[in-house]
Amino acid sequence: MTNFIRSKLYEVGKVLIKDEKSKSFIKQIVSVNNQYINLKIINAMIEDNIYLNIVDNEVKQSYIQKLPKKNKQLQIRIILQGKLEKLDQVTNEKIVYNENDISVEYKQDIEESLLNKQGEHVKYICITLNEEYLNENEYFTDIFKENFSKKFYDPNLKKKFDELFSREYSSGFDKIYLKNKTMQVIHYILEECQKKDSLLNNLDDEDIKRVQKAKMILDNSFQENITIALLSKKVALNQTKLKKGFKELFNTTIYEYLKDLRLEKAIKYLKTNKYSVKEVSSMVGYTNQGSFSYAFSAKYSCLPKDIKKKSNL
The missing domain is CATH 1.10.10.60 (Homeodomain-like)
Known part of the structure; x- marks a missing residue:
């Protein structure tokens, strides 16, 4: 596999479709079509220290994408289609996220790469809550302890979240829509994690x-x-x-x-x-x-x- 950092991978074939910025909101829609990927991604900062990525990626040629090093954060991944593989650079552990999987991870000093395999077409949502947000909202750390990692399966994910991939995101109301959807996902995940803990007592x-x-x-x-x-x-x-x-x-x-x-x-x-x-x-x-x-x-x-x-x- 060819190794890339994100900026190099996106350098060729990148088209910036929409770029909207304010003090409390950022929305960027990017299309990248090159020899490795046919990618559409919506990046949004929906409020301070909460980030949303909506990713639709067709992999034409296998490659490894090294992600930027990150501090402590809570990350939610929802896989609507295909399979996503990630390599933890610190532990050398490979983690596989399959279609209809939801993962919740609370880690610090994160160094990881995505392993993208030729022929895979993956659609997923990633929500990141940075350390500053977690510190300001202590109820998250009451539920998620450091090095927390949980993955569960939901066969109805497409019905719940497929609309996020079908919108044009050309409206000024996208700020409200994206913030509401992101908070709905976070609330859904919190409820599911608490429900799982209760159900698995037996x-x-x-x-x-x-x-x-x-x-x-x-x-x-x-x-x-x-x-x-x-x-x-x-x-x-x-x-x-x-x-x-x-x-x-x-x-x-x-x-x-x-x-x-x-x-x-x-x-x-x-x-x-x-x-x-x-x-x-x-x-x-x-x-x-x-x-x-x-x-x-x-x-x-x-x-x-x-x-x-x-x-x-």
Whole structure:
């Protein structure tokens, strides 16, 4: 992979679409199209020490993007599409953020890089609360201790936040809109974190690791015939605790998660135009093409063959 600092990566093919500044608000819309990326990003300071980034990035060629060194901060990432990988330069730990993941991290002395892989199309929201804001609002530090890191899954993220990607951001009212949306996200995250802490009182650390392992097995083996009984044996956790724990950790049932995962993979295969509907059905774990088409149309309000037709245009 080629290494870049952000300024060098954006140097070629950068177009500044909108730049609006005042004492308490900054909005910048940037488009970058070069040999590595096709990127649209909205950067906003919605009030002192609270920053919002709305990122839509198609990666044409793999690269590593070194981010500026940061002091103590709370950062929220919401992945609506694709996969984002990050390398912690201090611990050398690689963290993967998958589609429908929400992560909350409270760290200090942050040195990290984004690992961008060719062919990935990722859409995500990042909200950063700087140290000054956290110090002024002590209830954050009551909830989030230093080196706090939590990640959870929400299958309804697109419904909640996709509107942020569809706006033109050409209105003078964007300041109000962006501030309201950012505060809604922060409030939502605070509620979810507190809810998770309450729900997980019945699961010990080992149980949580086993449930997380079950999700990893589904992610890596979605095309196989995986039953709850089999999954229970693989992670050595009884079925009742596995089902309840999965629902509590990821806001969805094992069945719904596997179904959504298979259909999301299916739409990616269909868009390549390399495979027939029957082949895609089998590739994502369906033994019956009719069942696949029914589930697909229920989720996307169209048939698999319609995706192939659009991709041919």
